[in-house]
Amino acid sequence: MIKKNYLLAPGPTPVPSEILLEGARETIHHRTPQFVKILEETLNELKYLFQTEHRVYTLLSSGTGALEAAVTNLLNPGDKAIIVEAGKFGERWREIAERFNVNVVSIKLEWGEAVTPEQIKEAIEKHPDAKAVFTTYSETSTGTVIDLEGIAKVTRDTDVVLVTDAVSALLAEPLKMDEWGVDVVVSGSQKGVMLPPGLAFIALNDKAWKLVENSKNSNYYFNLKAYAKKYPDNPWTPGVNLIYMLRKAIQMVKEEGIENVWERHRILADATRAAVKAMGLELFSKRPGNVATAVKVPEGVDGNKLTKIMRDKYGVTIAGGQEHVKGKIFRISTLGYLSIFDTIVGISALEFVLNELGYKVEFGTGVKAAQEVLFKEVNK
Amino acid sequence: MIKKNYLLAPGPTPVPSEILLEGARETIHHRTPQFVKILEETLNELKYLFQTEHRVYTLLSSGTGALEAAVTNLLNPGDKAIIVEAGKFGERWREIAERFNVNVVSIKLEWGEAVTPEQIKEAIEKHPDAKAVFTTYSETSTGTVIDLEGIAKVTRDTDVVLVTDAVSALLAEPLKMDEWGVDVVVSGSQKGVMLPPGLAFIALNDKAWKLVENSKNSNYYFNLKAYAKKYPDNPWTPGVNLIYMLRKAIQMVKEEGIENVWERHRILADATRAAVKAMGLELFSKRPGNVATAVKVPEGVDGNKLTKIMRDKYGVTIAGGQEHVKGKIFRISTLGYLSIFDTIVGISALEFVLNELGYKVEFGTGVKAAQEVLFKEVNK
Known part of the structure; x- marks a missing residue:
């Protein structure tokens, strides 16, 4: 058969043929006004997917690259961060944070459970020196979604930066970054965005960007200050054909x-x-x-x-x-x-x-x- | 949604992406040894689909073009032919035959009925001067298949040439042209062969080819003697990219x-x-x-x-x-x-x-x- x-x-996830065909278009050089124009338009439109007015930086990496970018750009070694671990992707936050010598406060739950806004509130009260809370909007390993909007209500009036891994959640779960007050949203291309693997996204609001400005971590490829300086252009070679495809994907999402x-x-x-x-x-x-x-x-x-x-x-x-x-x-x-x-x-x-x-x-x-x-x- | x-x-029918990608390959010039080699290999392999050792001519047309080629190359004006009409495609045989002044003997059945070998036998006995019987292996308009093997048993020991429209039947219904003794099989590309529309096929055995040699009809584009003279090359421009796709399709059928x-x-x-x-x-x-x-x-x-x-x-x-x-x-x-x-x-x-x-x-x-x-x- x-x-x-x-x-x-x-x-x-499956890539629509309309998007695949965009990827089959001729590769042009990235350091050209033609390509930078495409990049600028695409990055502007990309904000719609995150429901934000802030910049969304596009990295040429898998989602894990953007997770690392979040950790190393927001925190310095020794900084305290609250990390929710209720599955494999929560654990990944912890692994990255530990690799970069973050002082990790773990909210460890059984797999399949969802952290509550109350639990986040308690952790912040117990650790007032924590700079950020790292959450996983959709914990794909357990098929669990958290009450991100409720959690943002807890963090938005504090100095704590709320970071969420929305690699799989973006477009699959309602997400209003600005309205809810989520400070950092990380995502990837091969999920709800309907692209092949290759692009990762990180959106940060002003509250989060203050931490970035104070970061002294040793990062280079994922150094967001380098991205900010060049924006909308990329500091390193961008994924030219993936950007064509992203443009088309965003257009399809907007149409729908x-x-x-x-x-x-x-x-x-x-x-x-x-x-x-x-x-x-x-x-x-x-x-x-x-x-x-x-x-x-x-x-x-x-x-x-x-x-x-x-x-x-x-x-x-x-x-x-x-x-x-x-x-x-x-x-x-x-x-x-x-x-x-x-x-x-x-x-x-x-x-x-x-x-x-x-x-x-x-x-x-x-x-x-x-x-x-x-x-x-x-x-x- | x-x-x-x-x-x-x-x-x-759906075209597999492996085949679509063949169609996206660079178009080369058809009057080159490179392309003629592809054509020769492809036409040789194409015989497998018809289960024949005889030539299968490939026309750049829809299936109807090959139906017309069958009528005009086999019959002269005034020739008698038995035509089975039990649906839209049987009727098409009659329409084409009438247009070329064939003396039509119609076996007209209710839509949904299948002509039997006995009915064919009776018609041939009643019309011993009929040169050919035109059948529709799968009458797509009614979802009906005929006992083509049984009908071939009736015609194979007579001088009557058995022609079948297998446009939709090819690969969907068992068909052993040589073993059964079907003299002419006509088909198209956008059905069981898994290609887009554009190619039509006509396979003829030696018994049928004798009629072609005696044909004096006014045809040009569909003149099979012109195809025979040039074979495996085409007398007119062949469908270069469709031939790439056909080669791939045949390979897939052989693998399966x-x-x-x-x-x-x-x-x-x-x-x-x-x-x-x-x-x-x-x-x-x-x-x-x-x-x-x-x-x-x-x-x-x-x-x-x-x-x-x-x-x-x-x-x-x-x-x-x-x-x-x-x-x-x-x-x-x-x-x-x-x-x-x-x-x-x-x-x-x-x-x-x-x-x-x-x-x-x-x-x-x-x-x-x-x-x-x-x-x-x-x-x-």
Whole structure:
């Protein structure tokens, strides 16, 4: 049988052909007025995705590069920072911070839990010398979203800078950087933005920029002062063709309308959640988000085989669990350029594979539940 | 919501990106040893698709061009030919034949019926002066396949040349031109061959070529003697980039294995038939084939709206009925580069639209039936 590829993992996500074709355009030289004009227009438009009036710096790196940029540009060695660890990406904040000798105060939660504004408030009160709070808006490893708006209400009237990793959350979860008062938002290209991997983004408001001005860390490639000096041009070679693609992606998001983009992710996630519940499966997250639905592998089923068969036999790439939940959960993404039928494909493939692995579920059970949600949403 | 395009109409069918990328390669000049070498290799390999050792001429036209080439190269004005008319494409044979002053003996059947070898036998006995029989292997307008092998058994020991329109049938239905003794097979590129429209094919064996040699018809562009003289080169400008794409398509078919390609079409068609029956719908064809499943529009449902909503709201292009069955049937294709999930998408979209149009069907009903067929086939 023909095996088409369905990318239902939380990044990289499918890239629309309109965007791929932009990437296939001729590479021009980056130190030209022609390219700088494209860059300027693109970076201006990029602000819409973050709902900010502040600059969004575009790095040629994966999302992790922008996480490092946030840490090293905001903090000096010995500075205290509160870091929320409730999954792999929270842990990554801590690993980076420790590598740069930050004095880490960790809010360590069980995987699947979501930090609350109250917990952030307590930590700040306990550590009034903390310069920043590092959060993960969508903890992709557990399919959990935090109340970022509520957390920003806690930090906005303090001197503490609120940093959030929105690598997977951008466009998948509502995010109003300026209105909510989130000080630093970090993201990447291969998620909701519908691009291949290669670009990372970091948006900072004035409150955050004051920390950058006082930073004396040893960074070079990710030194944001160098980016600021050259803005909108890049201090180093920018990703010319990725910028073409970004321009097109932003145009598509604007045409769709950012509220509709957020809503689309919510609808597909709702349908996915309804489907897995109808199949008798249990959600892993205590506060499930719209990036990916994390599901507990039912007893008797080999979770590693499940994701492998989904991918190798059916062409449907979902994500397994990471670290200590490897084999214990799987994650079906609803992130990026996906239609309602991508979700139906994912659920129907899951029905196939669960049956193959001994978890008997009547065909159509999950699909029906997903269809009911989708039909209602599409026709309301 | 994001609307992706799902091509479930019997042509054009989806083109794999591997093939599209071949089409994006640099156009070289056609009168060069480089291109003629590509052409020679490609035309040699093309024989595999027809299961023939004879030449397959490649025309730069739609399939209709090759139908005209068959008529004008085989017959002279006044020649008698038996033409089977059981749908729109049978009628096209007659229209072309009449335009070129052929003496047409029509076997006219109800739409949805399939001509039998016995009917062909009777017609030949009644018209021993008929030079050729024109059939439609897959009558796409009704989703009907004929017993081509059985018909070839009737004609192969006579002087009558058996011509078949396999424009949609090629690769979707088993076809062994030489083994069965089909004398002329006509096809096109935008169907099972997985290419965009633009190429048409006509394969002829020695028995058929004798008629060509005696033909005195006024044709020029489609004059096969001109093609034969230049073969493997083309007498007129060939479709350079389409030839690149054809070469890739043939390579993909060879890798899959032609029996597997036939089987793949059979499986998806079986699943589609099971799904529509489970939804309480009725098949239109008396002898359904694997190109497209023609379904009677249930009472009270507007058939024209059905195909329009499928396409405009859900992005799923299926075909409606043509001529006197317009609005009365719809046709879901299983032709070309489709995965099992394309069929599931088509069925789930049909469930949405039928419910919108007042035909109440429980969600998942058709999908479940399709899944049961697909699961069994994929795991056998």
